[in-house]
Amino acid sequence: MTETSSASQRDLWTRVRARLKAAVGEDVFTSWFARLELEELVDDMVHLSAPTRFLCSWVQSNYSDRIVEAFRHDVPEAARLQVTLRVNGQARPRLAPAPAVAAAAAETVEEAPAKAASQHAALEPAPVARLVREAQKGDALAGSAIDSRMTFDTFVSGEANEMAFGVAKQIANAAINNTVTFNPVYIHSTVGLGKSHLLNAIAHAVSQADATKNIVYLTADHFMYHFITAVQRQSALGFKEWLRKVDLLLIDDMQFLQGKSATEFGHTLGALLTGAKQVVVAGDAPPRDLEMLDERVRSRLSGGLVVPISTFDMDLRRAIVQRRADQATQRFGMHFPPAVLDYVARAVTSHGRDLDGAVNRLVAANQLTGELITVPLAEKTLADLIRARDAKRVRIEDILKIVSRHYKVPRNELLSARRSRDVVRPRQIAMYLAKALTSRSLPEIGRRFGGRDHTTVLHSVRKVEQMIKDDLELGQEIELLKRMLEE
Template identity: 80%
Template sequence: MSADLSEAGGRELWARVRARIKAAVGEDVFTSWFARLELEEIVGDLVHLSAPTRFLCSWVQSNYSDRILEAFRQDAAEIGRLQITLRINGQARVKLAPAPEAQPSREAEAAPAQPVAAAPRLIRDTSAQKGDALSGSAIDPRMTFETFVAGGPNEIALGVARQVASAVTSGTVTFNPVYLHSTVGLGKSHLLNAIAHAAISADATRNVVYLTADHFMYHFITAVQRQSAIAFKEWLRRVDLLLIDDMQFLQGKSATEFGHTLGTLLTGAKQVVVAADSPPRDLEMLDERVRSRLSGGLVVPITTFDFELRRAIVQRRADQATSRFSVHFPAPVIDYISRAVVSHGRDLDGAVNRLVAANQLTGELITVPLAEKTLGDLIRARETRRVRIEDILRIVSRHYKVPRNELLSSRRSRDVVRPRQIAMYLAKALTSRSLPEIGRRFGGRDHTTVLHSVRKVEQMMRDDGELCQEIELLKRMLEE
């Protein structure tokens, strides 16, 4: 707390602020957005709150900061700024210092003031000037190369990640940019965090920043609002290693700004690593030049985990649970989880955690019948995975190299009509949408057009065995 506000006084002030906000927004809104906020400190005119998730940090800062400040000012008129940071394991990731009134000196406080949007955490910024460094996103201390479970589907990505971390410490660039892509839960974020950990551990003077796309976007938008966009750009251009996660969420002017920043970083031989859920060519919100630049680097896919890798992950998590909770995972249980839970790594972690919880709460031994009873929804979720029409359009567009907008257009050329009819057939076969609904999603067509397409594809499949195999391949791609 600040010198003129004790810790007890800060708690009392925060309690009054919470009561005012609750009365103003109502019980439901308060529970959704404010109940999990905690007061960390008040320094000068700056209030520092923390939240348990990155999304909550960004959402509250973007949508409710004025309301929170207004509630504080009713008791403390001098308060003028709000910072919300990520809270991990009950602790905020950064403590703040008041912003200087003038140009900061070399002897400024170790925790720099934020010139633009507040965000969870600076991983590493060794710029000569204090007070002009932005915050990056929080990194997970558990996500290191040592805790990454390697196997066939991810071994190339792991090797590239290790090489990038090593090259950064030696001041060289081998592949730039590096682009990792996969569906959710296959280890992209783990590798980005591991690169950051390894680079900083090997050379603490390197300026390494890890940013999720939503925080990059939030930083840029707030910088524009506060007329400090130039400082934001200059800060990014001093970064030695920039890691951007969840690139698919980047959109609007932030995507354009990333393109300019990417060009500058590459020209200056700086290292960029990007992770997303699809290849660069499918990131339609990015400018074509940016997609081309990303595609021109090293693009590394991480494929769906095979049984051997799933089993290695489950075994690692089971060993950790055994050492921590003194539980026993028999080999048949590990095999059962590895075969039954085939979605992604997070579900494998969740399966082990559920069995540990069941054992600790009931005392029941960890067996295959317990796993069948406890993990039923994880298995059913895979069996009944909901396919969306948007997924079908994306996969068909990519497979047949037909732009998505062409599939929805009125063009009648053969190279467009056949993929369009196959996409409508898949929408009828794999979704619960009615024919009129499918027609509306395919450029406002009526249900008779959809029905004609479905019957046409069924007829072609009876006459063409290769087409049957092709459509089965598309189905598998959609169900992965």
Template identity: 85%
Template sequence: MTTQDDGLDRRDLWARVRARIKAGVGEDVFTSWFARLELDDLADGVVHLSAPTRFLCSWVQSNYSDRILEAFRQDEPSVERIQVSLRVAGQPRPRPSAVATDAANTTTSAPAPAASVATTAPAPAAPAAPRLVRDTAKGDALSGSAIDPRMTFDSFVPGSANEMAFGVARQIANAAINNTVTFNPVYIHSTVGLGKSHLLNAIAHAVEAADPTKNIVYLTADHFMYHFITAVQRQSALGFKEWLRRVDLLLIDDMQFLQGKSATEFGHTLGTLLTGAKQVVVAGDAPPRDLEMIDERIRSRLSGGLVVPISGFDIELRRAIVQRRADQATARFGMHFPAAVIDYVARAVISHGRDLDGAVNRLVAANQLTGELITVPLAEKTLADLIRSRDARRVRIEDILKIVARHYKVPRNELLSARRSRDVVRPRQIAMFLAKVLTSRSLPEIGRRFGGRDHTTVLHSVRKVEQMIKDDIDLAQEIELLKRMLEE
């Protein structure tokens, strides 16, 4: 990249351009089309940008090159053209002076300050057997879900993305140990693999270690439903309710999977515990307002407490996590993780904390099995599929509802309603089709997320859209566009 006449740092230039674009197009559009662009070069009046997928390259080049050009010209009037190219394997194109997109992404060989996430130690370390946190008065008759002994506050790596959730979790644990309640209920939410379960496990560990007489119940949503359904079948629902209502600390994980009468029972239990000033901590993959299958009163209860989001990890937090896991592997096996490898993994694996753990585990295994030194080429070879995950975004039903509602100008709640008018039915059918094609959800699960519909309704919609795609080439192209937008 040629030196700018005004001495403007290239990273600052790109940061200013990104800020102008975001201010002009808004947060949603920026996240969809601009967030993953990187500045590779600026020479001879041409700005060279790179994107991780061909579709994103084509879309930005065709639809936003003028806007990007205008944003650059405010600092660099000599810029004449924008060129967007494919970034191979999620990495910038090899240029002599490639530049990162953000000052926070500059390469450094020093480890970042201690930061955090719900991740586990490298796989080769044999974990201790999981324990059950249960109501001490009831013994084994009714027990909580197994908790992971590795998920403690000490093994959590805090950083800017999760420092609030980490601080709140520690405060909850300290308050429970001292028989007080601070925020209640507490609802922690994030996408998969960012540390929710780790924090719930850590709270349970800390409180039980300090006071083994505490009645602590940690339950995943499916375990909660299993207990409730079993109690109803055995005509012992009253005992189940009493068991829950005598706990000192209730931790519910994966709230988004709670539904039906089990969700209603949770609502009653939540109200009782809050009235009795008992601590409740809940984790889910979306804010309370987006939990469509949960009763409005429960959503309101959760929203009325402390809602704590965990955002995606920045480069510093990812590097800190990798450094922590590498240090653990070094202490156990005596292997060496060069700083360049730490930095490469932190930059290349951007999905979530579990993949960062998995990356270190793979490098440990490769070193142990082949004797090959841990180097960047070994990481490139060993982690190829994790790096490709940049191109394979996990699609959620909530994303599908949002995109389809926006595309067809139909309110999202209409897609979930019982309305049968043509302007609602077709988008609803298309949304169900996309949910079947782009997610791993079963037909019954999709039906529940679409207003509690039967799985046969979903199957009919999927088959209907499949036939329409065969008969209508314009609709086929339209649905293909929706799929690409979702996968971007």
């Protein structure tokens, strides 16, 4: 292959990522491709790495041809793809192609003892480990790995998340004592506010207290993978029975569940609730906004305990930064002045992961340059992070809410097939705003607006653009809506 230097390899990967995003849309790209990294190009082999076993197997099984095709624009010799696990920033050596699920299961069994002993990495509760051992005999059922770093002890609570924190601890205690409190429990927030941490903490606490508990923690994409694989292998009944025998089911990233997998989740949820088994779900929106689920499932989730986590206030951000800085001080012996902690908490307002990243950057800057950790160093080191977060990310759901309230049209009617003027015009304006203020493609916008075709979205955008030219008052009205969405 012609791409050899690290710089040219990085450029190549940037171009390939851009092609993939254009081909599959931002939602799919974010779900499956954003965390991949290009490791090397050898002969006709493209070697990528991923941070989880599941992502390795899913991409290898479902997107090999698409990824190789994206590489061929620059590297005509590309013919094969290998995706391997990346641990602590390092990719494993390239592996010989093998059935994705079997490879993932074998890898799990081989690595679990070493990781548990030396790295405190992915914790495999006893029931899950047993299922993985059975996978070697042909049963590919296993939960997503639990991150043992995400415990109740490492969770920083404050006004924004104290209710969710308290509920999560209560659920864990009840499960340990073979009782069920609130059921189902649904935790929702925007990205990076601690939903996954709480689900992992529940699983960790229960499995540590009682290793006989059958605990299954699944991300939504992992749930879909299991379901699709079961259907392909004509073992869907076994998949359903496996899920319905759990004592505690935790589903993360609910917003990514789609298609028949969403229907199967509804059946599973009903069966578990009927059997008084604890279910905890996390997503980025309230149950009523999970449009991929049917009304009955949304109603079941809403009928349990719905717990929001709100945006972190200054006090909570400061507490998180202090905790991360204390950990860095214990590990590396460096000093974080209070003024620096105050600056980071004030300047990085997005979410907890960015706060963690900010502290990590300061640690790296100190170790690489020898500079003392000061406010000027923080300003220089975190400049791009702060700029990247300055502009608010507008979601289609935000647009639907604002337009619905402004024009007094129920949200469900904006997504319906109604063609009356009092609905059509606000719907067209909402589509126009979605195109203008988000990075979503026309097909993606169409899907979010009741499954419409991309040509309908394009017609609406052009229609509103013409109306703005012809009607000054309408133009001012739409500018007002934009400001409301961007504030």
